[in-house]
Amino acid sequence: MTNENVQETATPTPAGSVETVRKVYAADLREKDRVNTVFRVTKKEKVTARSGKVFLAMSLADKSGEVDARVFDKVDALEPAFQSGDYVLLTGSVIQFHGRTQIVVETVERLDPEPLDPKEFEPPPAPPPEAKAAAEAKPAPEARPAAEKAEKADARHEGGGGARAVGLIREIVTERVNDPFVKQLLVAFLDDPQVSAGLVVAPAAKGMHHAWRGGLAEHLLSVMRLTLRVADHYPMADRDLLLAGALLHDVMKVAEISPDKGFDYTDEGKLVGHLVMTAQKIREKTLAIPGFPPLLEQHITHLVIAHHGQLEYGSPKVPVTLEAHIVHALDSLDSRIASWLEAMQRDPNDKWTEVQRHYERQLWKGPVPTVRGRAPVEGGARRKSREEKRKARGDKAPQQGSVASAPAAEGAAQAPREEQPRPPRKERPPREERQAREERPPRPPREERPPREDRPPREERPPRDVSTLPKELTFKPFSTLTSIPPASKNGEGSSES
Structure with a gap:
């Protein structure tokens, strides 16, 4: 880990002697750095994640600012070892989580504050809103130092x-x-x-x-x-x-x-x-x-x-x-x-890599010929963007047959349509000048039905004479109903009544 602003900090050992530790300030921490330095704990909280896992969330401070920290392993052992406001010597790794620098803490040791200079661990006052907004603005790529670009390229994977x-x-x-x-x-x-x-x-x-x-x-x-x-x-x-x-x-x-x-x-x-x-x-x-x-x-x-x-x-x-x-x-x-x-990523060519000795072949690294139009990696030789190519052609539309994405093609096809003026809408006359609608004649009233009491009464049927009903009911067997009658000499079948 290379930092220009590094000082020696004296920390006490358990035997009472003083040990010198290299102080790395919070503002100088970079992703993938290894940390072994001293901070003051300004906040400490035991948190239970949605998955049920318990971890410690901390805020660490020094004179350069504050940084978040998390303890995921050995929480029960490390949690009682220090409190908010203590000076601690910690080791861990620096990561980027949701765009913010964070230290994943592996070990924590509480220190005696007597040999330490409290001014080294007092965070600076918060800047005014205007200055904070200007500081958070992303600098232009050309404004970054060349040394920072080279360091970032060389340290793509440092753990x-x-x-x-x-x-x-x-x-x-x-x-x-x-x-x-x-x-x-x-x-x-x-x-x-x-x-x-x-x-x-x-x-x-x-x-x-x-x-x-x-x-x-x-x-x-x-x-x-x-x-x-x-x-x-x-x-x-x-x-x-x-x-x-x-x-x-x-x-x-x-x-x-x-x-x-x-x-x-x-x-x-x-x-x-x-x-x-x-x-x-x-x-x-x-x-x-x-x-x-x-x-x-x-x-x-x-x-x-x-x-x-x-x-x-x-x-x-x-x-x-x-x-x-x-x-x-x-x-x-x-x-x-x-x-x-x-x-x-290492290869400087545009489309094909050099022959890979282990695989005995070249690898295609150019953009895919689909509407996605992306390459597997962003690196190697820099490819001109579509906008740069268009400017090089004199702001001409993409030629037929060139690789272009569907949204770009649609935009180019729709551009002439937007220039054509729309025909004016047919203006309607004012409401008072419109022709009044013809009124429909009223519907004739329905014929009223006579009240119920005015209707003629139903004729009463005479009671059925019981003597006319049969005293016994007889049924033929089902087999006689389904059997086929024998044919007669003249071809006609006989039937039973």
Whole structure:
């Protein structure tokens, strides 16, 4: 982390001696920086997210201003260690959240304020509204210093996304894993000191894909999100096993690749490798979980040792379960896409990259020939915008057959129509000059029906004579009604009465 405005700050140690810490001011923090400095806590609040996860929300101050901070891990242990108004020595990573700088805190230590200068931690007074609006205005690109542009280009990936990715991974494990044994195993991995310390800064590879600090956590999070989508499409695959494989397949790269400059392989990484290290760690964690099913442990171990897909690629086993094949396919997809995008970003050409030695091919990086009209990455050689091309042609309309988006084409087609004047509407005469409508004749009144009492009474029927009714009723059998009578000699059928 390079900052010009850095001072030495004396902080007390537990034994009472004074330790010197480099002070980095809040105004100098940049995304993906690592922080190990002193602030004064101006606000501290325990918050429960909608997902049910509890975290600490803080505001930290020094003489340059204030910055937000969050504690996502070990909340119960760190929450009572300090209060609002205390001076604290903290470590963590800087991220951008909703356009604001934020520190994801990993460790917090309360300090004795006596050796500290209080003036270094008093935030400046709030500027007037006019000055604040001018300060928040975005500067023009040409006004930015060239050194700042070069620093931003060189530090595209310095690990700032790792801390945020770890928090999102933990949220998925907490909310989306249903099997209690699988959840306990994954939480045990995330709480493991070696994994929790290394996952924030570890790269996913030495140079092929996600080869930056924090790239491993971003890769694992991406594969976990892909498995959630695939599990919805293929419900016959077990979601919990897919999430377990997505998280664990590369997790022990925290011990295989060093996060220091150069991303060299460690001795354990060269001698053992992350597949075997993960299998060993799975056995260690499952033995500590009472009643963990052995068959479940074997399935999860298979997800890890088979995720390279083929024996010649380093897998001791090829995938033999549906979940293992899906994890292998998604891991390969995510790593390949990230590798291609990185190659396109570095390449200076317009349409085709240089031949990629690993893939033995050129990659298309130009805009797609659809109405979307966008390129996979924004970088490399700068392409002229449509407006610049139009000005270069002398403000002419796009030629027929050129690649243009549908909205632009519609705008060009509608321009001549707007210039044509509309015909005037036919004016209606004033209301008093309009011809009055002819009045309809009134309808004739309906003939009134005579009142009910004036109607003639109904004739009363004489009562029925009971003696005329038959005393017994006889019925023919149904078979006689449905039988066909025999034909007579003259061809006519006889009928019974």
